[in-house]
Amino acid sequence: MSHVELDPRFASPFPQAVLPVLRNPQLRKNVAHAIDVIQTKRGRLVTEKTDWQELRNSAAAIRSHVLENLGAYLEEFEYRCTAAGGQVHWAADADEARQLILELLRQEKASEVIKIKTMTSAEIQLNPFLQAAGLDVFETDLAEIILQLGDLEPSHIVVPALHVNRSQVREIFARRMGLKDLSDDPKELTNAARHYLRQKFLTIPTAISGANFLIAETGSVAVVESEGNGRMCLTLPRTLITLAGIEKVLPRFQDLEVMLQLLARSATGERMNPYTSLWTGVTAGDGPQRFHVVLLDNGRTSILSKPKQRQTLKCIRCAACMNACPVYRQTGGHAYGSVYPGPIGAILTPQLMQMHYAQSLPFASSLCGACYEACPVKINIPEVLLELRSQVVNQERKQTGRFLDPLYLGLRVANLLFAWALLFHAAQWAGRLGLRLFTRKDGWIHWLPSVGGKWTQTRDLRGLPAQSFHQWWAARAKETK
Amino acid sequence: MRASLFITCYNDTLYPETGRAVVRLLEKLGVELDFLPRQTCCGQMHANTGFRAEAYSQAKRFVRLYRDAESVVIPSSSCVAMIRDQYPGLFQELGNEALRQELAVLLPRVFELSEFLIDRLGVEDVGAYFPHRVVYHASCHGVRALHLGDRPYRLLAKVRGLELATLPNVDRCCGFGGTFSVKNAEVSSAMLAVKLQDIVSTGAEYCTALDNSCLMHLGGAMHRQYAGMKTLHLAQILASTEEAQAEAAQ
Numbered sequence: 229m230s231h232v233e234l235d236p237r238f239a240s241p242f243p244q245a246v247l248p249v250l251r252n253p254q255l256r257k258n259v260a261h262a263i264d265v266i267q268t269k270r271g272r273l274v275t276e277k278t279d280w281q282e283l284r285n286s287a288a289a290i291r292s293h294v295l296e297n298l299g300a301y302l303e304e305f306e307y308r309c310t311a312a313g314g315q316v317h318w319a320a321d322a323d324e325a326r327q328l329i330l331e332l333l334r335q336e337k338a339s340e341v342i343k344i345k346t347m348t349s350a351e352i353q354l355n356p357f358l359q360a361a362g363l364d365v366f367e368t369d370l371a372e373i374i375l376q377l378g379d380l381e382p383s384h385i386v387v388p389a390l391h392v393n394r395s396q397v398r399e400i401f402a403r404r405m406g407l408k409d410l411s412d413d414p415k416e417l418t419n420a421a422r423h424y425l426r427q428k429f430l431t432i433p434t435a436i437s438g439a440n441f442l443i444a445e446t447g448s449v450a451v452v453e454s455e456g457n458g459r460m461c462l463t464l465p466r467t468l469i470t471l472a473g474i475e476k477v478l479p480r481f482q483d484l485e486v487m488l489q490l491l492a493r494s495a496t497g498e499r500m501n502p503y504t505s506l507w508t509g510v511t512a513g514d515g516p517q518r519f520h521v522v523l524l525d526n527g528r529t530s531i532l533s534k535p536k537q538r539q540t541l542k543c544i545r546c547a548a549c550m551n552a553c554p555v556y557r558q559t560g561g562h563a564y565g566s567v568y569p570g571p572i573g574a575i576l577t578p579q580l581m582q583m584h585y586a587q588s589l590p591f592a593s594s595l596c597g598a599c600y601e602a603c604p605v606k607i608n609i610p611e612v613l614l615e616l617r618s619q620v621v622n623q624e625r626k627q628t629g630r631f632l633d634p635l636y637l638g639l640r641v642a643n644l645l646f647a648w649a650l651l652f653h654a655a656q657w658a659g660r661l662g663l664r665l666f667t668r669k670d671g672w673i674h675w676l677p678s679v680g681g682k683w684t685q686t687r688d689l690r691g692l693p694a695q696s697f698h699q700w701w702a703a704r705a706k707e708t709k
Numbered sequence: 710m711r712a713s714l715f716i717t718c719y720n721d722t723l724y725p726e727t728g729r730a731v732v733r734l735l736e737k738l739g740v741e742l743d744f745l746p747r748q749t750c751c752g753q754m755h756a757n758t759g760f761r762a763e764a765y766s767q768a769k770r771f772v773r774l775y776r777d778a779e780s781v782v783i784p785s786s787s788c789v790a791m792i793r794d795q796y797p798g799l800f801q802e803l804g805n806e807a808l809r810q811e812l813a814v815l816l817p818r819v820f821e822l823s824e825f826l827i828d829r830l831g832v833e834d835v836g837a838y839f840p841h842r843v844v845y846h847a848s849c850h851g852v853r854a855l856h857l858g859d860r861p862y863r864l865l866a867k868v869r870g871l872e873l874a875t876l877p878n879v880d881r882c883c884g885f886g887g888t889f890s891v892k893n894a895e896v897s898s899a900m901l902a903v904k905l906q907d908i909v910s911t912g913a914e915y916c917t918a919l920d921n922s923c924l925m926h927l928g929g930a931m932h933r934q935y936a937g938m939k940t941l942h943l944a945q946i947l948a949s950t951e952e953a954q955a956e957a958a959q
Contacts (some may be wrong), residue, residue, distance in 0.1 A: 242892050250895055384778045558899040592893060594886025595757060595902070597853035614795070617759030635888065639755060643763040646718065646749040647770070656722050672932055682891035686898040688927030690723070697721045697728035701744045 232381040232562045235353070236581050239565025239590035255391050259383070259560040262390040266551050269497025277493070286486045289607035291542035294477055301477045302445040302523065305688050308447025311651040314519045322352035325524050329354065329436065329469055330361055338434040338468050340364040343372070344461035345451050346438030347545065348387055348471050348524060351580070352397055354436070366428050366617040368457045370421055372440040375614035377404040383561030384545040385568060386495045395568025427458060434522040435465040435516070439472035440522070440544070441487065445480045448508040449521065452491060453502045461504050468516035473521050475532075475541040487544060490604035494504060494548035527580040536615050540575050541606040547572075549599035549609060555592060564589060573600035583619055634679045653698070667691035710824070711741045713778040715771075717785045724921045730948035731784050731822065737948075738830060741783075745774055749946060751783075753791035756799070758888045765803055772812050781819045781828060784944050786920045787887075789821040790854035821851070821917055822944055823860040833863045838951040840870030842924045843941075844913035846904075846927065848920040849882050861919060861943060874911035882905075886924040901930050909936055911930035917943045 229510040233239040249255060285354050294301055306316040319325035333341060341363055343349065355365050367376045371389035374383055382388030389397075394416045401420050409705075410420060411674040437458070441450040449470055462468060478487065492501040510519050511591035531537055550556040550570025561569030566577040566586060574593055593599075599609040599706050624630035631637070645652045666673045673689040675681070683689060695703075710734065717726045735742055752767025769791065775781050783789050793816060800809035826832050845865060851857045865873050884890065884900025891897075905927065908916050916931075918924050921942050928940035 243895065246893070246896050250899055374865060377723070408711070434726070458844050554884065554900050554903075555893075555896055558896055558903070590759075592896070594849070594884055594889045594897070596882035596886070597851035598849070598882070601853055611798075614756065614761075617757070618761040619759075621759035621761075635891065639760055639763070641886075642750075643755060643760070643766065646752075646767055649747045649749055652718070652749045659722070674933075679891050682894040683929070685894060686901065686933065687926065688932040689925070689929055690932075692722065693725055695725060697716050697725035698746060700725055700729060700745070702734075702746070 232382050233565055234241075234350075234562070234567050236566050236577050236586040239586070240451075242563055242565070242592040246559050246645075249563050255560060256394075256558065257341065257395045258391050260557055262387065263551055263557050266387075266497050270493060270548070270551065271497075272399070273499060275490075277300040283486060283490055284604055284606055287490050287604055288542065290483050290486060291544070291605045292477065292539070294479060295475065295541055295603060296466045297479075298474065298477070298532060300480055302474055304444040305442050305447055305477055306523075308444070309442075309509055309521060310447070312447050313511075314447065314509040314521055316523045317520060318521055319524050319526070321526050322524075324399065325352050325471065325522055325526070326354055326357045328522055329471065330358065332467075332469055333358070333363060333434060336434050338363065338467075338517075340366065340432045341434045341436055341464065342366050342368050342428050342432045342461055343436045344368050344438070344458045345440075346436060346471055346568055347382075347488055348438050348473055349436060349686055350382065352471075352524065352526065354471075366432065368425055368428060368461050368503050369453070370418075370455055370457065373421055373424070374400060376622055377401070381562060383569065384547060384550060385545055385561075385570075385572075391562075406645075425460075429460045429464050434467040434469075435461045435467070436469045436471060437462055438503055439470050439476050439521075440491070441484065442472055442477040443484070444477050446508055448481065448506050449566045450484065451505045451559045453487070453503045453505075454496065454498075454501055456503050458504050459505050462507065465516050467518040467520075467521045469522065471522045471524060473529050474525055475543075485557050490542055491546050494546035494602070494604045508655055527582060530582060531579045537575075537579060537612055540579060543576070544605055545572075546604060548604060549607075552598040552602035553593075554596060554598065564592070573608045573612075575609055575616060578616055580618075583616070583623070587620045587623065590620060611634050638679065653696070656692075656696055660694070663692050673686055710739065710779070710830070712780040712782045712820075713775060714742055714744050715775070715781050715783045715788075717783065717788045719925075720785060720921055723925065724942065726785055726945050727921055729941065730945040731782065734835060734948040735825075736796040737780065738826075738835065739833060740830070741813060748774060750790050751788045751797075753788055754887055756791060756926035757886075758793050761799065761802075764795070765799050768792075768799050768842045769805075772808055772815060772897045773798070775819075775834065776811055776815055778815075778818065780825065781815075781945060782822060782825045783819065783944065784919070785922070786821050786848050786851040786855055786857065787922060789819065789824075790850040791817070792793045792819055792923060795852055808869070821855055821857065823857055823864060824855070826864060826947075827860045832860055835864065835947050837868040837947045837949050838870050838954055839868050840948045841914045842872045842874055842912065843915045843917055843946065843951070844874040844876050844908055844911045845879075846876065846883065846908065846916055846918040846923055847879050847927075848918050848923045849880075851919050852880050857919070864943070864947060865917075868949075871946070876911055877907045878904075883923050883926055885923050887922070890926060897926075901926060905930050905934070905936065909938060913938060915939050915941050915946070917941050917946055919943050 322637045374389045383391040394412045402410045556570045564573045574589040676684045752764035756764035883904040884897040924940040
């Protein structure tokens with residue numbers, strides 16, 4: 229597999245990054261198959277829920293309310309969590325969060341750490357940082373184990389190894405666990421992973437987790453998962469460090485009622501996820517005895533400050549948008565050059581990067597609207613995509629290279645033409661004349677230069693008709709007079 | 710009843726036959742049509758590519774041109790979606806409150822063709838005859854922005870001789886997406902291939918839609934691949950009569 233870059237600062241622009249994927253039929257088959265399975269299950273479970281739209285409305289209202297009052301709810305969470313024996317730390321950016329976590333691990337004299345359900349840690353590139361500091365880091369979510377042992381990158385936010393099929397998993401496990409006779413029977417593969425994991429769970433006393441929700445009212449943390457490996461990771465260690473984006477907070481415990489009904493159905497097409505872990509601070513004699521929460525900003529308050537873009541932070545990371553996205557179905561996640569792929573990644577990544585990187589992502593969409601329709605918290609992703617596109621164009625207006633790009637030049641000229649019908653009609657005439665050079669006897673254009681070539685590489689274009697509609701109308705009006 | 714036809718820039722240039730069909734169809738139904746010669750473009754291409762200032766000037770132009778129209782009929786679902794979904798935001802963003810209010814008054818009178826037929830004229834049977842197997846491509850903007858629902862199917866069901874094929878994954882995008890089709894040509898083409906497979910699997914002779922931009926994409930690939938299927942805007946099917954079919958057969 230070719231090198232995959234998920235750091236937006238170094239990743240290729242989307243149109244280039246998709247090329248190796250589009251030339252990899254096995255990968256595309258794996259992605260489309262996995263997506264179709266999830267979508268079929270989701271479709272059934274959404275239809276059976278007669279109050280689906282009301283649930284979406286409630287969830288959207290809860291999440292919007294949180295974002296309008298984020299500071300207050302975070303302080304309430306900090307107060308409650310601290311009162312229950314937890315310690316809350318605030319990290320302004322990735323670097324601060326990494327240093328904080330390393331410092332906490334050093335206090336524990338940890339040389340090894342187990343991890344569960346924390347995409348946010350991938351956002352801040354925690355693993356390579358801890359490894360460079362001399363720690364051994366072990367992922368414990370099944371998909372994450374596959375990726376870590378196979379030295380692969382995640383391509384989805386809920387099923388991060390969806391681009392890897394069973395026989396590829398067998399190969400990775402056989403090679404890395406030294407199990408020559410391993411078959412690709414799912415039961416055998418699960419057993420192999422279980423054996424590998426039990427040793428980690430029983431011997432490593434320090435864990436890092438993510439959070440699906442933080443509850444302000446009670447100071448609790450919620451993690452949802454399918455395997456139970458999270459439950460082990462959250463209960464067995466002596467010390468637990470939870471890393472969470474500041475947007476993850478919910479006002480009340482009761483709000484979970486709405487969120488959990490939507491989350492599992494949207495994410496994996498299940499009525500309820502198998503394991504929902506909820507804990508509040510520290511309980512003597514039960515579970516981790518030292519508990520830290522690291523609250524991460526890393527660009528989030530900047531998103532919060534922009535009213536049109538704020539809705540991006542409503543996201544509960546269910547991946548319904550990428551499962552519904554016809555672009556993602558073709559490309560999988562790697563081409564997005566970020567740990568957050570798909571439609572939500574296309575709006576979140578450039579914003580987290582303060583629009584300095586990943587500027588090609590807002591354009592990686594046909595604006596079909598399937599993501600908005602699927603989103604359980606009603607993020608109008610197309611609206612944010614358009615807003616970001618306009619910001620990117622405003623950046624590019626200042627670049628001479630961009631100014632001369634044929635597509636951009638064409639759009640500027642078109643704008644002039646559309647201001648005056650006479651100019652527009654003259655351009656139609658010129659276009660008809662110019663395109664006649666490329667029109668074959670059958671009346672179709674099979675090849676065009678420049679931007680047009682991007683069209684004709686897979687599609688023909690019908691030659692321009694001799695008479696435009698407005699000419700026909702004018703001629704008819706003259707006749708009937 | 711009077712209505713003003715906004716043909717759209719690409720229909721005017723590339724698909725005049727769709728415009729002629731709309732005229733034939735609506736005049737047959739007793740609508741007094743007019744056509745403002747100063748019309749050009751709704752601004753969708755600019756807005757969707759991030760050229761918001763440019764889109765704003767197109768939008769302003771549209772509202773000023775059509776503010777006095779009794780109704781505006783537009784045979785393109787994505788252009789109607791542009792006007793309905795993006796104009797209010799554009800005017801608000803640029804602080805043009807007067808235009809925003811003018812638009813609010815105009816919007817209820819702006820119709821996509823199938824909306825105009827069913828909601829405004831109250832007609833489902835337009836007296837069309839089209840003895841062919843047809844598949845309907847429900848463009849993304851028609852499904853998710855305009856919520857056209859069963860309107861196109863109700864119109865098609867009343868066309869005599871027409872056999873309607875069922876399209877699998879009917880709400881999936883064809884991959885056009887305006888400038889997306891050239892900015893991300895490879896992904897667009899991959900999406901197109903999947904869509905075309907579904908469409909061709911129906912064994913239809915014609916693929917129809919309420920948006921010629923999707924049809925330009927699909928038709929371009931059909932022609933490249935000798936798919937043996939043609940594309941036709943729904944207006945052309947609805948304007949088709951027994952006499953016209955007989956003429957065409959000669």
